[in-house]
Amino acid sequence: MNILVVGGAGFIGSHMVKRLLVDHHNVIVIDNLSKGFRDAVLCDSFFEVDIIDKVATGKVFANHSIDVVFHFASFIEVGESVKFPEKYFKNNFEATRSLLDIMVQFQVKQFVFSSTAAVFGNPEYSPIDEAHPKHPINPYGESKLMVEKMLEEFDKEYGLKSVSLRYFNAAGADPQGELGERHNPETHLIPLVLQAASGRRDAISIFGDDYDTPDGTCIRDYIHITDLADAHIRAIEYLRKGNQSAAFNLGNGKGFSVREIIDAAENVTNKKIPIRLHGRRAGDPATLVADAKLANKVLGWKPEFTNIRDIIQHAWNWENKFPW
Structure with a gap:
């Protein structure tokens, strides 16, 4: 297939490009390089374009017979979204609307959206399934939820079918060491x-050690980047079989605390990692863990890398390789 990867120079997008090339697809990448890196794009068809620019984006569509669009080009920093909400609504929502308009114009009907667990807000229960209430507590989460709702309307109005994949915490790096975060x-x-651990940072900060968790630190669900790429492949297979638009939560279904991550990292690196303890940050839930049973049932997706040491080892290989 001819697959357009928007945001293909970023962390998740670049790993997606590699997976698509391995699967022998023709890959086209759009990225404005505000966050991504040109040398992370492993395909030749690259266009430095901001998707909010309909003219430039339209030229890419006009010159390529695109079958599928993957969309990763979002700003993701929660704290920044609180300080500069307009930046997040413009890039995450308005630019996506422009992209969808171009897809309608060129009759491209299949879309996979990089969404987030932030659409749920503070958890009312854990693990979090797709039926969990959606009450985002920051502009980042709100902008992503707005896109999910917009996709529902584009489906009704134009027959544009989509899958929204809600990541919890993307982590790790390419097992071959070619790409990373x-x-x-x-x-x-x-x-x-x-x-x-490598010495590029003086210490790691822990924000709160008095949460209602076994060791007092926050628990999060980490999913390996290559497992995320696999979920996107399965999402397209799902759409190409004529299925309806849907949204799925993606995670390991198991959480690890901040201290467990640090302990595992010390074990992998054989280094003592300095810690600085701070008070809690506003808006940090004690536990965020995904219920990914629906993705397993409907997409046949199951993460391969569930051992946190494997995830950290791949990230450590990248940390040691990349010429920072």
């Missing part, structure tokens, strides 16, 4: 812990 600034726990 390169956020700037970095906000994800595992790479931050490994930066402390």
